[in-house]
Amino acid sequence: MLANLAQADPERFVDGIAAILDPKLAKPEPAPIADKEPAVTARLRSLMADARDGRLSPAEFAYVRAGFFPDAAKRYAELLKGLGEPRRVDLLERRELGDDRVYRYEVAYDGGKRFRVQLGIAPDAKLSTLSISPREPAGP
Numbered sequence: 415m416l417a418n419l420a421q422a423d424p425e426r427f428v429d430g431i432a433a434i435l436d437p438k439l440a441k442p443e444p445a446p447i448a449d450k451e452p453a454v455t456a457r458l459r460s461l462m463a464d465a466r467d468g469r470l471s472p473a474e475f476a477y478v479r480a481g482f483f484p485d486a487a488k489r490y491a492e493l494l495k496g497l498g499e500p501r502r503v504d505l506l507e508r509r510e511l512g513d514d515r516v517y518r519y520e521v522a523y524d525g526g527k528r529f530r531v532q533l534g535i536a537p538d539a540k541l542s543t544l545s546i547s548p549r550e551p552a553g554p
Contacts, residue, residue, distance in 0.1 A: 444518075446504035455503055458519060458533055465546060466494035475544075476536040490546050497523045506530075514542045520549070 415424040433440035449455055464470050468491040472478050500521045507518040511534070519531045527548070534543035 444506040444520075446506060446520075447508070449505040451508075454515075454517060454533070454535070455505065455519075458517070458521075458531065459500060459503060461533070461541075461544065462494065462500060462521060462531070462546075465490040465544075466497060467491070470544075474541050476538060476540040476542050493529070493546060493548060497527060513537045516543070 415428045417424040429439075429441050461470070461474075465487070468487070470483075470487045470490070472483055475482075501524050502520075502522040504520045504522075505517060506520055507516075509516050514534045514536055516532065516534045519533065521529045521531055528550070530547045530549055532543060532545040534541060536542040
């Protein structure tokens with residue numbers, strides 16, 4: 415699988431195809447891990463509110479990929495429209511990618527709406543990436 419953007423998440427496609435070909439290859443759902451950086455999670459909550467309300471700012475980003483403003487920002491506002499504060503924010507992964515710290519979260523709202531969010535923070539504390547993807551509604 416090849417992709418020309420890190421945000422494309424080619425691993426997700428490879429894992430999905432492998433699971434279709436052989437269900438035994440399906441990756442288990444990631445479990446939450448200990449959140450040792452509550453300030454980052456608080457920042458994520460603030461970013462989710464900004465995205466919902468159409469207030470994301472290019473000034474928060476270390477660099478902005480072509481099309482993020484206004485296209486992705488508008489899409490995120492539409493995805494999150496009408497949602498209040500998250501009911502739950504779970505950290506699923508934290509890793510280093512070059513000089514950046516990259517976090518993957520699951521953000522759950524009342525009514526069963528869930529999102530996977532990838533947040534990258536550059537050494538200057540600006541965002542290197544922000545990706546919000548809807549998830550299937552939670553089961554009973």
